[in-house]
Amino acid sequence: MQTMNSQRDKLTRPQKLEPSVPALPASPxxxxxxxxxxxxxxxxxxxxxxxxxxxxxxxxxxxxxxxxxxxxxxxxxxxxxxxxxxxxxxxxxxxxxxxxxxxxxxxxxxxxxxxxxxxxxxxxxxxxxxxxxxxxxxxxxxxxxxxxxxxxxxxxxxxxxxxxxxxxxxxxxxxxxxxxxxxxxxxxxxxxxxxxxxxxxxxxxxxxxxxxxxxxxxxxxxxxxxxxxxxxxxxxxxxxxxxxxxxxxxxxxxxxxxxxxxxxxxxxxxxxxxxxxxxxxxxxxxxxxxxxxxxxxxxxxxxxxxxxxxxxxxxxxxxxxxxxAEHDPMTGTMNRRAFAEQAGKALRSARTARQGVGLLVLDIDRFKSVNDTYGHAVGDQVIVLAANLVADQLPDGPLLLGRLGGEEFAVLLPGADHAHTRAVAERVRQACAETAVDLGQGRTLGFTVSIGASVSQPADAGLDRLLQAADRALYEAKHGGRNRVVLTDVD
Known part of the structure; x- marks a missing residue:
């Protein structure tokens, strides 16, 4: 299990760069x-x-x-x-x-x-x-x-x-x-x-x-x-x-x-x-x-x-x-209002292009017990680390990731079909399961997430319907044992 210190000031999309090399002095x-x-x-x-x-x-x-x-x-x-x-x-x-x-x-x-x-x-x-x-x-x-x-x-x-x-x-x-x-x-x-x-x-x-x-x-x-x-x-x-x-x-x-x-x-x-x-x-x-x-x-x-x-x-x-005004101060992700606005724009574009769209709603498993056992400061570290791990696993393009509240996040995937939506959700789930928060003095705290995913292909459904379907899928994931992905079509 990989250990990470999650103290970050702001969430940003990871840059795919070559390993940094010290700048060489200019030649004669x-x-x-x-x-x-x-x-x-x-x-x-x-x-x-x-x-x-x-x-x-x-x-x-x-x-x-x-x-x-x-x-x-x-x-x-x-x-x-x-x-x-x-x-x-x-x-x-x-x-x-x-x-x-x-x-x-x-x-x-x-x-x-x-x-x-x-x-x-x-x-x-x-x-x-x-x-x-x-x-x-x-x-x-x-x-x-x-x-x-x-x-x-x-x-x-x-x-x-x-x-x-x-x-x-x-x-x-x-x-x-x-x-x-x-x-x-x-x-x-x-x-x-x-x-x-x-x-x-x-x-x-x-x-x-x-x-x-x-x-x-x-x-x-x-x-x-x-x-x-x-x-x-x-x-x-x-x-x-x-x-x-x-x-x-x-x-x-x-x-x-x-x-x-x-x-x-x-x-x-x-x-x-x-x-x-x-x-x-x-x-x-x-x-x-x-x-x-x-x-x-x-x-x-x-x-x-x-x-x-x-x-x-x-x-x-x-x-x-x-x-x-548009971002969550702790994680740097979009807040609920900004996510709804940006996701709505992306949905309209996908609908015009007759593309599919996927939506993930993820929740940190047993988060209340983390707060009760380790305190809210550690709970905040888990939330920030989860947000960054999610961002790390998303495809290139606009970062449509928002914090819906508490320990719950949503991700919109324009142009995604069933296979792509499930693949992204599994990468996110696995990354969280394999990473732990560094508590210091040799102690770590692992965590998992449950993910509900909904797909509309083509993107005829509005954001509310996508969220409702993903919430139902998240409920199934939680009650099916947690640390899993459940995908559903929008009715």
């Missing part, structure tokens, strides 16, 4: 490839940044530092010595291509790294978790604070290097560097840090499935229309035209899409102004005016991201509340 070839990749990315974005330079000034939009920091935080496999060397090489290569003198190129690279390293040291700490996840107002404010400190570091370094590279005073260079870094960090970092994982992609798939295409596209169309209006109307207020549409995107699309749209809108606004495509009647060749524009655009970018983060946190909270 992989490290080199990662470094080359980082170098190529940095050289490309640095050249883009140089393209946006105004005469004698910093680049209007410099994505390299924020992108590098985001990549190292979001993709730790790139955060290696080879990755950092590659980043440095990418900066120097871009300087060489555009003809910057080597000493100036080295100084500019060191200044950029002063900002990146400061942000990296802050974001990588445990207290930076909210900023890395960008959930809720706390995450946005924390990211803004970290971006501000990294920008201060860049500004301090820039106050020394700026006069040598671009002329001007130390104060002007420091302020310009600070404003540039703050803008770049707060528009680029959120987009990189929120790149979706597989779990996020599943959420997006469900969202797309639940929302009509026109409704999904409306915020994006509004954003495109606002950009077109900015081009047509022009003037100083044109930079704010996209704000309502971006806020709408934040409410509809989530953090990552909103961050990307905000980044693209911000980058387009700054580059279009610097190239004369967007006529705002603002002379950004003036260092003071350019800093004002950068800070203003940064503040514009904060609003949609804050809305998207708040909406994401709200959706998580609502999902948690929904889970609590």
């Amino acid at each position: 070839a992989q490290l080199f490839a990662g470094g080359v990749l980082v170098a190529a990315i940095m050289a490309t974005v640095c050249l883009f940044g140089v393209w946006t330079r105004l005469a004698g000034q910093l680049a209007v939009f410099w994505p390299a530092n924020a992108l590098l920091l985001g990549l190292f935080i979001r993709f730790p496999r790139l955060d290696t010595a080879a990755g950092w060397v590659g980043a440095c090489a990418g900066h120097l290569l871009a300087g060489f291509i555009v003809g910057d003198p080597l000493p100036i190129s080295v100084l500019l690279t060191l200044t950029n790294f002063a900002s990146v390293i400061t942000g990296y040291l802050l974001l990588a700490q445990p207290f930076g978790a909210d900023a890395r996840k960008l959930l809720g107002a706390a995450g946005v404010l924390q990211l803004l604070g970290i971006a501000g400190l990294a920008s201060v570091a860049g500004g301090l370094a820039g106050s020394f290097v700026g006069p040598m590279a671009f002329g001007g005073t130390a104060l002007e260079s420091g302020l310009a560097w600070f404003a540039s870094e703050l803008l770049n960090y707060f528009t680029i970092l959120p987009a990189v840090l929120s790149i979706p994982t597989a779990q996020h992609r599943e959420v997006v798939r469900q969202w797309r499935k639940s929302m009509p295409p026109l409704r999904r596209a409306a915020p994006l169309l509004a954003l495109l229309a606002s950009v077109a209006a900015a081009l047509l109307v022009g003037g100083p207020g044109a930079v704010a035209f996209p704000v309502p549409a971006l806020l709408w995107c934040g409410m509809r699309y989530g953090v990552f899409p909103t961050a990307v749209l905000s980044l693209l809108t911000t980058a387009w606004t700054l580059v279009a102004m610097s190239k004369g495509v967007l006529d705002t009647a603002v002379q950004i060749e003036s260092p003071a005016m350019l800093m004002s524009v950068r800070l203003g655009v940064t503040l514009i970018a904060i609003s949609p991201l804050a809305v998207a983060s708040a909406m994401a946190a709200n959706r998580i909270l609502m999902a948690q509340l929904r889970h609590l």
